């Protein structure tokens with residue numbers, strides 16, 4: 001690796017592992033100053049350890065986003081006070097500067113209130129994408145630039161690969177950890193400046209590095225939930241922000257118009273949902289096939305009514321050129337990518353349509369559709385509406 005040997009310092013070797021080489025292998029950069037987004041979790045702590053070992057001046061930045069710790073007593077997700085303390089302790093151990101910025105009000109407005117409004121409008125939101133678009137990349141990006149950094153490194157599991165037209169965003173090597181779905185809205189300018197040193201590493205290796213570096217959070221559990229919904233009870237959060245969320249309404253058969261029952265508020269339903277409908281005695285299983293927020297009607301129907309042939313997507317982003325070859329799309333974070341055609345412009349916030357080669361099930365407005373060319377993220381947008389496969 002040319003040039004890199006010159007930057008080797010004794011600290012680049014920790015417990016026989018070459019942290020500096022790992023950083024250059026997975027996040028090649030010739031940086032004098034690196035800002036690391038430190039959540040207090042093990043992943044971004046290892047990124048900080050790798051960056052510090054690279055010989056560049058490393059600065060840790062933690063955003064205080066939402067302090068639910070006092071209310072729930074839960075520890076271990078991205079924004080509570082304990083996490084800030086963990087980030088500070090790791091920075092101290094590594095001998096790097098560490099700053100904490102209070103972003104609670106911006107996070108509340110851009111992420112939490114939007115989350116509540118989306119549910120109220122009958123959508124199924126993904127706040128982590130809004131958070132990546134707003135506080136994490138836009139705000140951290142500006143801070144890193146203000147701090148005179150040459151790059152911003154995070155613990156996201158995605159890969160930044162240099163292609164013919166510039167940096168590309170690729171899925172992580174470890175499919176179980178891949179976070180590319182949550183990062184489709186990354187702009188090209190952001191990607192230019194970002195580094196993701198963990199995208200090519202399996203998680204057990206990351207924990208091994210954390211142990212080798214003596215980081216106190218090496219065994220800390222992974223954060224699994226939405227950070228401001230630590231117990232999974234998102235309805236409680238929505239109700240706290242929008243007390244009218246519990247307004248009941250009708251459950252209506254989408255094909256016959258028959259009223260089958262009463263529901264507890266549209267926020268409790270998601271397109272594709274089957275359980276918890278409390279409309280027993282039906283001849284066949286019924287699923288939520290649509291939510292009409294204005295009239296507070298939840299529409300249900302047999303599985304065949306869930307199949308969609310196309311989805312309209314809004315506020316699209318594109319990263320690099322759209323290739324001529326085959327494309328796939330993921331319409332939920334855990335969905336398998338399926339073959340699609342993009343019918344319209346992609347990027348610069350344009351609205352467009354994706355057409356599925358086969359009917360796709362459980363496509364819920366408010367989720368993101370992320371478009372891939374093989375391993376590469378080409379772009380994506382928010383699902384705004386769908387076309388039923390049986391109407392075509």
Ligand SMILES: Nc1ncnc2c1ncn2[C@@H]1O[C@H](COP(=O)(O)OP(=O)(O)OP(=O)(O)O)[C@@H](O)[C@H]1O
Nearest residue numbers: 037038039041042043044062063078154155156223
């Ligand atoms: N509050 C925060 N302040 C600064 N950066 C953050 C914060 N929360 C998350 N990040 C950055 O975003 C990355 C991905 O966040 P995510 O919530 O997915 O955490 P994660 O994959 O569990 O990683 P970690 O183990 O570092 O918490 C983190 O690795 C970190 O670089």
